[in-house]
Amino acid sequence: MVEGEDPGVQLAGGPAEPHAPGGVGEQPEHRRGDVARVRGGAGVEVDGPLHRRAFAQAGDGEVRPVVGDMAQSGLPSQSFDLVWSEGALYNIGIENALRLCHGLLRPGGYLAFTDAVWRRENAPPEVKASFDLDYPTMGKIPDVLATIDRTGFSLVGHFTLPDEAWWDDFYTPMEQRIAELRAKHAADAEALAVLDRLAQEPEMHRRHSDYYAYEFFVARRPT
Ligand SMILES: C[S@@+](CC[C@H](N)C(=O)[O-])C[C@H]1O[C@@H](n2cnc3c(N)ncnc32)[C@H](O)[C@@H]1O
Secondary structure: OOOOOOHHHHHOOOOOOOOOEEEEOOOOOOOOHHHHOOOOOEEEEOOHHHHHHHHHHHOOOOOEEEEOOHHHOOOOOOOEEEEEEEOOHHHHOHHHHHHHHHHHEEEEEEEEEEEEEEOOOOOOHHHHHHHHHHOOOOOEHHHHHHHHHHOOOEEEEEEEOOOHHHHHHHHHHHHHHHHHHHHHOOOOHHHHHHHHHHHHHHHHHHHHHHHEEEEEEEEEOOO
């Protein structure tokens, strides 16, 4: 299945024989190198060139990148032992995505995915507005658990990703890059306005991260 110390990997049965993993909406250069170090799998991602390069590096050419829509991946049904997808399933609706992943997995196969969830009621207007744009149907943990159940999976476990997961590989380098670009384009009002808009997201997270989080779920297609 996959190698590594990652808590998601441990929930999905721990390091095991590399065999038939699939990823949807995955750009493996971002994270989860553990999943990329596998054999005989496939990854589906709409951002083709990035994905192709990353898998070529991480999977020694043994992982097959597929550029396309995860909703119509063309991957054979019941052909994967593990489907891994971080922060991407919501793009096609979480229930729809879970049904699709269920169909890709062999009986007994695992689905490991993250989904953004509300952690508190009455989010401030800026947080509400941001998620209304990006993920208007975002639910709470019990909503996702109910969807896991409804789509024929049994839950293995779940945990909330720590705040470092937002900062270490994402917002910290993003803010550094924004600072560099602000200096480079200091005379370009249009560029500065774009950078100001981009800077709002980490800033919002700094102020209001207690209202939302990424939850990591591992579920299993019953044998
Ligand atoms: C929030 S990003 C997460 C990327 C990566 N999994 C990570 O954790 O860094 C969502 C990803 O889903 C991909 N995506 C969106 N809709 C998709 C679709 N219909 N099929 C495949 N990938 C999709 C996007 O291109 C993007 O890379």
